[in-house]
Amino acid sequence: MDLLPDIWREDYWLPPGVTWRDVEQLADSERARPRDLLIALPLALGFVALRYVFERFFAPPMGRCLGVKNRIQATAAPSPKLESFYTQRSRQPTQSEIVNLMSLCGKTQRQIETWFRLRRNQDRPCQTKKFGEAAWRFFFYITAFTAGLACLIDRPWFWDLRECWRKYPVQIMERAHYWYYMLELGFYGSLLLRISVDVKRKDFKEQVIHHLATIFLLSFSYCANYLRIGTLVMLLHDSSDILLESAKMFNYGTGWRRTCDTLFVVFTMVFLVTRLVIFPTKIIHTTLVLSMEDFKPFPGYYFFNVLLMVLQVLHIFWAGLILRMVYKFMKGKLEKDERSDEESDVEEEEDNNGRNVDQGGDHCWERSKDKLNSQRSMLTNNCVLNNLTNHRESVADKMRKAD
Incomplete structure (x- = not known):
């Protein structure tokens, strides 16, 4: 009972x-009170409802304007036994499991592998x-960034970080x-x-950690009256997220490859500068060093900085993915999206030779087949040319002997 x-x-x-x-x-209206955080839950539910309306009525016409289209995919033939294995055990059976399914269903190995590939594509x-x-995240981030910049740009702590701690915590x-x-x-x-x-993304666990760390960071900084530095952290993060979500939007459309690449390059530069330079050298340095010019360390000080360190570790993780993608892009060997928007293992069936990770399994097979036919045609042509050359040389030899 004494814990609270x-x-x-x-x-x-x-x-x-x-x-x-x-x-x-x-006055109550001039200071942060912990009970104010209770409004966050109805706001989260409100965002969920607002997002449903946005994705239902506003996002589809926007997508059509950008040429966003759903692929026509072949569906897996009905098979209760394979469906039961797929839903209850594994979406990617091992070789020994495929052998057991062959005897159980009376199908060949190729038929079973094809069925699982098509079934996985159905869940994509x-x-x-x-x-x-x-699009939903893009419109929130650009709205939040614009509003945040408007209410911070004329504040003294926006330009001088020492102002974050002047007269703190009053x-x-x-x-x-x-x-x-x-x-x-x-x-x-709401996220x-x-x-x-x-x-579901490949960085699903990191996204969960990021959302939890952000919620704890915002809640604690509000209760401890770290409002000034907290607003700067939010503004800094929203600046690069706008570019990331806009690049995704154009990536899902058709005919916008150059725009998508340009946005991604700009996003990469902004992300690296804000998350790997400004965030540690300005924000973390401010909370670790500058805040201690007037105060001595206390538990809240350590807790707040640990949360900032968790965010920084995630920044480094995502920066690694982004730089790996940039390297492949510069080498012309970009096979799939290394960014944090890359989907989970259901995407592994896709075309590894294309830059767009969203090409379907059937399309991949058609491209492979076309490539095979092209190579076979080239081989045939080479064989014909070789035969003609050999025949011509043979005729020439006979003519010389006749002479």
Whole structure:
């Protein structure tokens, strides 16, 4: 029963020498109160509902304008036994399991492998669904970034980071910053609520960690009145996310390859500068070093910086994926999307020779078949030419002997 009061001990949340009474000198509307966070849950549910309306009525016409089309895929023939194995055991059977299924279903190995390939392709998310998700995040990030920049650009701590700690923690909270915090918190809450039904990415675990770390970071920084540095962290992250989601949107359309590549190059530069340069050298340096010019370390100080370090580790992980993709792009060997929007193992069936990871299995087979036919034609032509050459040389030899 005494655990809850202990959570709010002053030495956990506030620097030494500062008490809750000092913070309570401000009016209720001028200071951050922990109970304000309760509004984040209805906001998260509101974002889920708003996203449903957006993806249902607004994203489809936008996708049609960009040429987003769903592929026509061959469906796997009905097979109760194979379907039961697929849903209950594995979507990618091993060689020994395929042998058992051959005797169980009376099919050849090629037929079973083809059935599982087609069945996996059926579960792949369609282009319009992926476009709708990217478009929704793009419009939120660009709205949040624009609003955040508008309410921060004329604030002193936007230009001088030492202002983040001036008179801390007795700092007046502006209403615009309150709503900036709550809307960002509600949005990331909605992403966490929807993550199980969204398109599953290869970095699914990292995305979950990122959303949880962000929610904890926003909640703790709000309660501890780290509002000034918190707003800068949100603004910094939204700046590159806008470019990433816009690149995805054009990637799912047809005829926008050059636009997509350009946006991705710009995104790469902005991501590397903001996440690997500005974030550690400015934000983390500010919370680790500059904040200690006026205060001594306390538990909240360590907890806040640990959360920032978790985000930085994720930044390094994603930067590795992005740089690997850039390297393949420069070498002209880009086989599949290494970015954080790459889908899970259901995508492994796709064309490894194309730059678009969204080409279907049937299309891959057609391209391979065309390539095979082309090579066979070249081989045939070479054989014909060789035969003609040999025949001509033989005739010439006979003519010389006759002479």
